[in-house]
Amino acid sequence: MRILITGADLPLGAAVARALCSEHELRLTGTEPLAPAGTEGCPYTPADLREPDQVAPLVSGMDAIAHLAPHAAPVTPNAAAEKDALDHSGRGIYVLLHAALKAGVGRVVMASRLELMAAYPENYIVDPNWRPKPAPDAASLAPFVAELTLREFVRAEEIVGVCLRLGDLGSGPADTTEADAITAVTRALTMDLEGRKYRWWLYHIASTDRFPLANAAQPPLSFVRTGA
Numbered sequence: 001m002r003i004l005i006t007g008a009d010l011p012l013g014a015a016v017a018r019a020l021c022s023e024h025e026l027r028l029t030g031t032e033p034l035a036p037a038g039t040e041g042c043p044y045t046p047a048d049l050r051e052p053d054q055v056a057p058l059v060s061g062m063d064a065i066a067h068l069a070p071h072a073a074p075v076t077p078n079a080a081a082e083k084d085a086l087d088h089s090g091r092g093i094y095v096l097l098h099a100a101l102k103a104g105v106g107r108v109v110m111a112s113r114l115e116l117m118a119a120y121p122e123n124y125i126v127d128p129n130w131r132p133k134p135a136p137d138a139a140s141l142a143p144f145v146a147e148l149t150l151r152e153f154v155r156a157e158e159i160v161g162v163c164l165r166l167g168d169l170g171s172g173p174a175d176t177t178e179a180d181a182i183t184a185v186t187r188a189l190t191m192d193l194e195g196r197k198y199r200w201w202l203y204h205i206a207s208t209d210r211f212p213l214a215n216a217a218q219p220p221l222s223f224v225r226t227g228a
Helices: 011-020 052-057 079-103 136-158 178-190
Strands: 002-006 024-028 044-046 063-068 107-113 160-166 198-204
Touching: 002 011, 011 024, 011 198, 024 178, 052 079, 063 079, 063 178, 079 107, 079 136, 107 178, 136 160, 136 198, 160 178, 178 198
Parallel strands: 002 024, 002 063, 024 044, 063 107, 107 160, 160 198
Antiparallel strands: none
């Protein structure tokens, strides 16, 4: 399978790239000039996803896109940084999706953040049907903007969108382990959608019981935690 991975210079993207590099034909991109360690066998091209002329050659010939850049919480110390984070998130996925559609890419898997649901009390059973409650800052709003853009694009165009809300990579109360994150992304990229007309899929992937896996455990994702 030919897969473009964005955010390959960030923790989640690098982990997924290392896991899939030997099994799939990967193309990696990020904002850092050098590829992450352990992915030397896969071509890496730095790019600004807001620039159509940089994105077009990245998506050309790909079967799917793993848009993992939105999972990394942006550092926003001032108003200018907040504006830039929102621009990267919203305009970046908008340009990426238009290029993907033009190139005939059939599926886009996006990594968002479970932090969007953190405002609910911890004793609530919060599944993907609950309304996100992002904080009023760019770090929280950035993944939410990307989610909304992907959802509305999928509703209007013939392309599959899979949104995975993940916790921070770790083993904390609302975290997602690296192994579970890799499994979820891999299954989202390869899950069998033959005969299914539905094009928008949203899942919570946590490695603890803070966010139940009832939806994710069902077909077509059929996610199972590592070691379960």
